[in-house]
Amino acid sequence: MTVKRRSKFSRYRGSHTHGCGSKKKRRGAGNKGGKGMAGSGKRADQKKPTILKLYGNEYFGRKGFHRPQKMLVKVKVINLDDLQNKLNFYISKKLISKEADIYVVDLGKIGYQKLLGGGKLDVKLKVTADHISESAAKKIQEKGGVIVDAGSSK
DSSP: OOOOOOOHHHHTTTOSSTTSSSGGGGOTGGGGTOSTTTTOSTTOTTTHHHHHHHHGGGGGOOOSOOOOGGGOOOOOEEEHHHHHHTHHHHHHTTSEEEETTEEEEEHHHHTOSEEEOOSOOOSEEEEEOSEEOHHHHHHHHHTTOEEESOOBOO
């Protein structure tokens, strides 16, 4: 049968210092040697292999730089063949109109900024966009299409 023992901590009740000498001696992290990785600086060569194993070189200072993400501008792009495949969908949503045999496309209305020249083109397009790649412009003009107000062609 096990006997329930009284905790050691309760035995210190009423003792002024709980058996540790002067009150000042047990204060703060300094008496423990520091908190966390304290003392891992210049003279702590014995700790360095452990630190490198756990954290790698990042612990001893940052290297390189991070590009500020808020300065990046994301441009939404679409390829010619993707646009061609979705023509009927966009016509049903009234985002693209058809004049005779030419589809009139405003990429801004659809939600894209740049037209790329990926894939084959089988229809005539009249395209308005912020940016159009050179290959896309070439393919549109070869099919007899028109580029209106293209902005910059890069």
